[in-house]
Amino acid sequence: MNYEDFENYVLPTYERQKVNFVKGNNATLWDDTGKEYIDFSAGVAVCSIGHGNKILAKDIAHQASKIIHVSNNYYIEPQGECAKHLVKLSGYDMKCFFCNSGTEANEGAIKIARKHGELKGDQKRYKIITLVNSFHGRTITALKATGQTEKHNYFGPFPEGFIYAKDIDEVPSLLDESTIAVMIELIQGEGGMETLNKKKVQNLAELLKKREILLIVDEVQTGIYRTGHFLASHAYGITPDIITLAKGLGGGIPIGVVMTRLKNIFSFGDHGSTFGGNYLSTTAANTTLVILNRYAQSGLMKEIQDYFDNSLQIFASKYPTVFIKCVGIKMMQGLRVTDEKSLTHIVNTSIKMGVLIIKSGKNTLRFLPPLTITKEEIDKGFSRLSFVLDEYISENACQ
Numbered sequence: 001m002n003y004e005d006f007e008n009y010v011l012p013t014y015e016r017q018k019v020n021f022v023k024g025n026n027a028t029l030w031d032d033t034g035k036e037y038i039d040f041s042a043g044v045a046v047c048s049i050g051h052g053n054k055i056l057a058k059d060i061a062h063q064a065s066k067i068i069h070v071s072n073n074y075y076i077e078p079q080g081e082c083a084k085h086l087v088k089l090s091g092y093d094m095k096c097f098f099c100n101s102g103t104e105a106n107e108g109a110i111k112i113a114r115k116h117g118e119l120k121g122d123q124k125r126y127k128i129i130t131l132v133n134s135f136h137g138r139t140i141t142a143l144k145a146t147g148q149t150e151k152h153n154y155f156g157p158f159p160e161g162f163i164y165a166k167d168i169d170e171v172p173s174l175l176d177e178s179t180i181a182v183m184i185e186l187i188q189g190e191g192g193m194e195t196l197n198k199k200k201v202q203n204l205a206e207l208l209k210k211r212e213i214l215l216i217v218d219e220v221q222t223g224i225y226r227t228g229h230f231l232a233s234h235a236y237g238i239t240p241d242i243i244t245l246a247k248g249l250g251g252g253i254p255i256g257v258v259m260t261r262l263k264n265i266f267s268f269g270d271h272g273s274t275f276g277g278n279y280l281s282t283t284a285a286n287t288t289l290v291i292l293n294r295y296a297q298s299g300l301m302k303e304i305q306d307y308f309d310n311s312l313q314i315f316a317s318k319y320p321t322v323f324i325k326c327v328g329i330k331m332m333q334g335l336r337v338t339d340e341k342s343l344t345h346i347v348n349t350s351i352k353m354g355v356l357i358i359k360s361g362k363n364t365l366r367f368l369p370p371l372t373i374t375k376e377e378i379d380k381g382f383s384r385l386s387f388v389l390d391e392y393i394s395e396n397a398c399q
């Protein structure tokens, strides 16, 4: 790998680690020197069925050899099948729109809310409340919906009508007659893994229903069994009006979806996406969903999630001076650190030790392993992480 060439030709939007992965098998990756890594991040919650899955590879190759793409001017069979899968697994009475990423799914959700606000009632309603520290994407409107306002620097002017509540408790006081929607992540994946309180979310959902304000749940990171349920909304016992999905759905192939109970909101031409829902991405999503659904039905998914959860708790409890608390649910968890400076050190040393792990916000170590990770891979990952932490503690004790 020519790192210099890479840097000469690719814009530096990411602070990249110098490693060149060449193959993977489930939650294990190898670089071009043959070094092995345990993947506790799954490409930020994307590789839900791990790396190198042979069934997914075969189905993608088979589909690619027949047909990859036609425009959405035609019926695309696997797209229809994927929508049916998603609606059935969600248990909600909804329809789907397909796009290619999480940010695009959120753009779609915002357009649905805005059109609903334009058509319903005597007065135009357009305001959308989101939470401080939320993350909804990088396109201009999804970025404005993102409550991490430092990310807005340089990119204005933005579309109007986004208000940030400091937490879920503040949302009701911000609702007014021009509010059309509240948009939340149930676990703030990029915002320190802040996990919303179930009862408070249920109370908010009830209040919004009474006031005919839409509830949009951004499940781009929490969706597709990450929390042990197909959707985190299921774990919270709520029925959103709009749900967005992406990341884990295609097993690594880009895909995004907006699901909504407002089945008649869009007319022809209101929204679209050239690539959205093509043969390749929806075939990948269908295969991923079948694999994960079978895995969930077999009971093995729960067994592994409990095993991972337990291993994480044991690991965290060994280092009370480094970790304050555990946040998140099942395969989407974080460890809050006492000292922000330790975080970069732990992430960078872990990769040297052969574990891929990422940050969330400024003070949280984030765990998003492939859902199919094995017990052996979990043990190996935590034993390497223990080595990293033991060394960190002994180095700090010497200073």
Ligand code: PLP
Pocket (backbone or CB within 6 Å): 044, 100, 101, 102, 103, 104, 106, 135, 136, 137, 138, 185, 189, 190, 218, 219, 220, 221, 222, 246, 247
């Ligand atoms: N929403 C949430 C909750 C996310 O975590 C992300 C990405 O991390 C996005 C939206 C944006 O997704 P994408 O990077 O696919 O556009």
